[in-house]
Amino acid sequence: MNERAVLPTSTRGVALTRYPEGELQESDFAVREFDLPEVTQGSILVQNEWFSLDPSSRIRMTAGESTYFTPFALDEVLDGWAVGRVLDSAHDDFAVGDYVHHFGGWREYAVVAVPDKDWYSPRRVEVGGGIDSRHHLGVLGPSGLTAWAGLFRVGRLKPGETVFVSAAAGAVGTLVVQMAKLMGATVVASAGTDEKVRHLVDDLGADVAFNYRVAPVLDSLQAAAPGGIDVYFDGVGGDHLDAALLQLRAGGRVALCGQIAGYNLKGDDRPGIKNLFSAIEKGLTLQGFLARMYFDEFDEFYREVAEWLARDQLIFDETIIEGIDASPAGFIGMLHGTNIGKSLVRVTPRTS
């Protein structure tokens, strides 16, 4: 208990200083020092090693946009997924030195409460034997569960079927492509640069991939899957979804996972979906979902994916941003597609 004296009482962290109008800018953020609360009964102090940058956080940067994602408070430290080691614990389930996955990201140190077990509760994780702490933010964490639940639960993908994956070079998309191949599906993928397209085919095993910036999505999709598709894993919305609706076969499914095409736009400026008539005549199902809706299947997901990892059957793509100060630029870059795979911020321990 003597060591308490050397525990940090403040942390560097990232805050939003205003709600952006239109495109998000670096000047909408500030990296500042924040006081840390006391480690009261039932909470833990964590030193973060990594935190992740996730597109859905963009939704929380617009006030009044959503009733389900609470907007971030201005000038307070943001939150998001992170992984680190316990420095101090006032909860029986956590010991100093444990690795934990938790929701106190965008900062160096976090004091997090441990509520009843739910999606946002801190979770002890294993590290070693080929598994790095940052894997729990991606392939073995929220991104992995999103890919797995979207493909196998929402999309009900079956071996031999064809799946179209948009935003395929992103954190979730790179996993969707590989999981679909592992289960024996044909994979058509889209991304926004030729480099990503090559990576999807050469490294991740997509059967066909195209750069959506080169030609209308519908033309590229028809050329890539002339016989149609059975499942569309949608991380984009807009023209991608409209094209998929036309190209889906009777009985096809859409897993609605993200709408990055509209995240920087407000209400009426968002691209409207015009081809839903196609859902009627082909009996299509579109289902929206978030990883947390499949939290009760987390253990099954984890077992299955950990086995793929152990057999070296899954690549965990990542784009690493060095240090908290670079995280606002990294987040904006991710929204514009400069990343491949999971965007992770490496938290550099302070030397003082």
Added chain:
Amino acid sequence: MNERAVLPTSTRGVALTRYPEGELQESDFAVREFDLPEVTQGSILVQNEWFSLDPSSRIRMTAGESTYFTPFALDEVLDGWAVGRVLDSAHDDFAVGDYVHHFGGWREYAVVAVPDKDWYSPRRVEVGGGIDSRHHLGVLGPSGLTAWAGLFRVGRLKPGETVFVSAAAGAVGTLVVQMAKLMGATVVASAGTDEKVRHLVDDLGADVAFNYRVAPVLDSLQAAAPGGIDVYFDGVGGDHLDAALLQLRAGGRVALCGQIAGYNLKGDDRPGIKNLFSAIEKGLTLQGFLARMYFDEFDEFYREVAEWLARDQLIFDETIIEGIDASPAGFIGMLHGTNIGKSLVRVTPRTS
């Protein structure tokens, strides 16, 4: 067989003379005399008593619009649902005098082939005991199955839930409202005139109804169902669907049944759906369907609905159009919402 001499060899019928640009006009139709084919082995000759006018026929009046609904050929007699009596039969399952429900509508007499049993095959129907032949076009036919399957299979409506029904005074909507009440749901309905709104509440039992032309749909829906809705039965698309997406509760379902808001519009002029992000954060399911996709449940549907009818628990609303010559105007009127319930054309037997 002697009677063959007096059987008709031609019929009056309705043809489309051109594919309309934009709004459909009466001048796009012609009522003409058409030769009847021979009654060859496996087919029957029917004298129609009634044929129905169905919004989905509008889709077939635009060339190249859909790959699933074949466009009507110009200058040939249209087809659609009809009910009548067998005048001549070259099929063992049908005898002269039988009532049949079949797809040779928009005409006085029809020679129809009897293929393997499918959705479009002629079907022998019972008449009498309170059931009129025209009931088989509506409450006991395609409209009834659409309402039943959309509510109970696609929408998975449960007692105590709240359902929002648009185009509620139409052929399908009037049945959806009543079936939902019969199973113990709360019903919010929208229609396009105050008269329809009164009818929905006073006669059909809707808990709340509103005229969508009076105020923005979202405002009216929020006022009508401040606590949200569980199921949306969509016959409209456009602003109705966008409003419903915002007002649906977590886990809500949308039965996509029709898009009458877009039927007179082409491609890019159609209203785009902007609020699909709401499906992601609430885990909503949108499923398109056509009655024929539930053909294998027809017997179960029929049993259940016939029982409601026998107990006088269902009103079959109808708008009757007198004679084939009035059918083009009746069809256009229905697209503009001048009807209540099923639009039926009474075929007047010729006196000659």
